[in-house]
Amino acid sequence: MxxxxxxxxxxxxxxxxxxxxxxxxxxxxxxxxxxxxxxxxxxxxxxxxxxxxxxxxxxxxxxxxxxxxxxxxxxxxxxxRGCGPLVVARSALDMGHLQGKTIAIPGRLTTANLLLQLHGSGYDNLVIMPFDRIMAAVAEGRVDAGVIIHESRFTYADHGLTAIEDLGAWWERETGLxxxxxxxxxxxxxxxxxxxxxxxxxxxxxxxxxxxxxxxxxxxxxxxxxxxxxxxxxxxxxxxxxxxxxxxxxxxxxxxxxxxxxxxxxxxxxxxxxxxx
Known part of the structure; x- marks a missing residue:
């Protein structure tokens, strides 16, 4: 059996x-x-x-x-390598400008959010939504920025969005891993x-x-x-x-x-x- x-x-x-x-x-x-x-x-x-x-x-x-x-x-x-989450917005911004701003994330326990929190402080005004809805939320101005994962990495430019930080590349620079x-x-x-x-x-x-x-x-x-x-x-x-x-x-x-x-x-x-x- x-x-x-x-x-x-x-x-x-x-x-x-x-x-x-x-x-x-x-x-x-x-x-x-x-x-x-x-x-x-x-x-x-x-x-x-x-x-x-x-x-x-x-x-x-x-x-x-x-x-x-x-x-x-x-x-x-x-x-x-070269496969980490991206922080995207409607225009080019410095990450420091996102402190206190609304940031869409694909889940509180995602590695994407963990990397965001390890990157710096002040990223606590979070909006949790399914990963495939984040790009539209950013493009429509419902949030100031979003952390995108999976195949969104290949299509965010089609939504008129700009990548302002590659959290995977940041991790690689920090650790070499x-x-x-x-x-x-x-x-x-x-x-x-x-x-x-x-x-x-x-x-x-x-x-x-x-x-x-x-x-x-x-x-x-x-x-x-x-x-x-x-x-x-x-x-x-x-x-x-x-x-x-x-x-x-x-x-x-x-x-x-x-x-x-x-x-x-x-x-x-x-x-x-x-x-x-």
Missing amino acids: SRSLSLGYSPCPNDTFIFYALVHGRVSLPGIAVEERLEDVETLNQLARAGLLHLTKISYHALGHLREGYALLRAGGALG PIPLGGILARRDLGSDLIRQVDSSVRRSLEYAYAHPQEPRDYIRRHAQELADKVIDSHIGLYVNDFSLDLGKEGEEAVRELLSRAEHRGLIPPCSLPLFA
Whole structure:
């Protein structure tokens, strides 16, 4: 008799590309049936805080609040260079001018918000909304600026917006490390043996997608916000990389540095448990 595990991830092309083979039976996880749940990143963050998902994509900001109940996987995440959140506005501004101004963010527990808070102080007049509505809110003047993520990075200029800060580039200048955006978590109560099996299956799911890049295309397009193949390919190319196969030493260092800085600023609680199962 198989056991069912819930797996939450976003509808963005990088996640649907990575998890296609796992949720469509192209990669086996013996004795386990994986049930997908596609939600925006902040909804996933909140579901994980309630412990409602066995496995989930998560913002690294949210991980800082979830380490007691969840362990990090080494495969499936989003880290890299040149792929961080952008702060956009209707015209060129200095970041200092945004202190006290309304800033749209894609969720309080997103890494995008954590990077904004680590960048400086005074960014506390926040308006939380789904990531795909932020550009319109900025363009229509309902907020002064917005922090955009995912495929919005490729299309903000089409909305007449200007990028005033690349938070990923700022992080890279500050630390010399890749930017940790999102990782995959497993509930600690699954046990270390099963968590390691899941980790291996996620890695093999991505390897399958690399080997059969056209097979997941319909699944990806069905869920993507931007349907143009060029945008989808750019998105996957930017957010899926060697760190998605395995964090490696550099990726792990980047995650630990982000959490350490957040702890130092009092933005996340301390935790003595190991990061991995």
